[in-house]
């Protein structure tokens with residue numbers, strides 16, 4: 001059976017990665033979390049002093065892009081590939097609210113996007129990939145056989161993200177998380193380079209009132225229809 005490319009785009013905290021991992025595992029495809037790559041670059045910038053509170057030296061980050069290597073290694077216990085920054089596992093460190101607060105700024109930089117998009121296209125060259133992000137169906141894989149666009153209200157998404165952060169032991173308020181979600185929505189949809197937008201041929205899924213199983217079943221159904229068309 002031919003292996004297709006599945007592009008999942010949408011706003012932050014729409015549960016893209018959760019369902020994308022499940023779909024990839026069921027199909028035996030590779031899952032790539034493109035947001036993790038932008039987060040890893042942001043974490044690098046923070047560690048190297050290019051980002052501090054109210055300070056962002058974008059020029060220095062761009063000059064140092066050649067020193068950044070991002071890779072993924074499958075963790076069989078977790079059932080997905082974790083992200084590595086210069087050979088160090090940073091899967092947990094990139095998920096903090098601090099990284100979330102800066103990542104959209106980093107993702108605005110064209111040089112950063114160019115480097116990461118190139119790597120993403122390389123990772124998906126053979127097909128059999130589920131990739132989630134903001135520009136996967138529009139820029140990274142404009143010819144993906146199946147494109148999904150996930151949405152949910154900002155409040156629903158903030159509640160989900162808040163519960164995740166609290167479960168991980170972070171001290172955050174719901175209001176701070178909601179503000180971050182709204183700010184990222186704004187920057188992600190208004191930036192000049194590859195803004196978040198629904199590809200014309202993407203299927204929109206509003207999961208505000210959907211459980212995980214329902215989303216999984218709906219997407220698997222769409223996968224089956226797409227695979228039939230490919231035969």
Ligand code: DC
Pocket residue numbers: 012013034035036038039103104107132133134135136184188
């Ligand atoms: O999916 P996420 O929340 O982990 O993504 C982190 C940030 O990275 C998000 O605010 C926008 C950016 N991003 C992007 O610009 N393009 C992508 N393909 C993926 C993420």
